[in-house]
Amino acid sequence: MTSAGQMPEVFAQRPKRADARRNYDALVAAARDAFAENGAAASLEDVARRAGVGIGTLYRNFPTRRHLFEAVYVEEVRALSSSAADLAELPPWDALVAWLHRFVAYVATKRALAEQLLHDSEIFTSCRTEIYAAGEPLMHRAQSAGVVRDDIGFDDVVRLISGLTMAQFPAPEQRDRVLGVALDGLRASAR
């Protein structure tokens, strides 16, 4: 749903003047890095510094730390959900697995972010909707094809898989192996 259209207008809008837009984008990018590096408590002054922008500019665009969170988060979600489109022609099981792999890669960096938004955020809710809209059809297709057990919902899958991303894996191969075990649990043939 909603290709690249509009998100709910709850959060800061991208400004119109060229320089302002440049700064806005630089801030979001800097914030993404800073949060990934130092967690959600990263200093906003540091974010402004990374973006090569005055602290005042940061606060004009994002009056609140949360506004920044949301801007970063929304951008990530959009990238993920729009990536479900090009999986349509794969076989059901493979499509689901491929998307879940992307999902894992996506959530891995967003730990701290999600933690902050979990509570009482409209943005978070609507992003979850967007992700579900992208992934749930893949899951249902796989269930209809009889390759995924149907005593569970997409919600269960999201939690099972997203948990994986929280753990720190020393080597990506191990992450994939563990993901494989989890996926075996999903298969209709299991049990």
Add this chain to the structure above:
Amino acid sequence: MTSAGQMPEVFAQRPKRADARRNYDALVAAARDAFAENGAAASLEDVARRAGVGIGTLYRNFPTRRHLFEAVYVEEVRALSSSAADLAELPPWDALVAWLHRFVAYVATKRALAEQLLHDSEIFTSCRTEIYAAGEPLMHRAQSAGVVRDDIGFDDVVRLISGLTMAQFPAPEQRDRVLGVALDGLRASAR
């Protein structure tokens, strides 16, 4: 292994005078609560306040925030690992499952804590050893009995399961259902 013996002496030792020991224990308890409530960034002054103790006392016992982390963490680990003993007479699969359930309950509260200790901590390493010593035999027993697939290690299981605990579950039943799916992935019958 090691009933209630000694941990490596890396961290603060319990003091000897009666009042001092009282304060030490109050501080660890207060820290556990504060960290659970406000995350790992909880104010140390707040911890001291909860413990009914001066800030100076806190710093005398735990020169560093990390020392406090470790003290809390070690206590939790010890409780978990010693709980593996009374599962010995259950059938292999049931014993493993039961212990993993405890494991989930245990890690659930320790998110923020573990995050801090993940990097370069000797304590963390030795705690991991202790947990493995408790859980790995259960796993091997189940593998020998042919009820758990043997193309994976205990390490994989820990990560699969501990990931689950990071996600926030609205209802405990869902957590159990998802845990069930993960466990199905472990079964030798799967695939």
Add this chain to the structure above:
DNA sequence: AAGCTAGCGGAGGGGTGCCTCCGGATGCAA
């Protein structure tokens, strides 16, 4: 080209938490 206005930067006041330091209190041994 010129003017208007959106946008910029960063100084600075306020607040909070970290940690040290030392005079006073108190458990414990004799």
Add this chain to the structure above:
DNA sequence: TTGCATCCGGAGGCACCCCTCCGCTAGCTT
């Protein structure tokens, strides 16, 4: 009971971060 070594508490200096405010800069329009 007495004396001393241990331990206590919290004031205070320091560092860092938050956020506002306003004089200046520079896009955009005509």
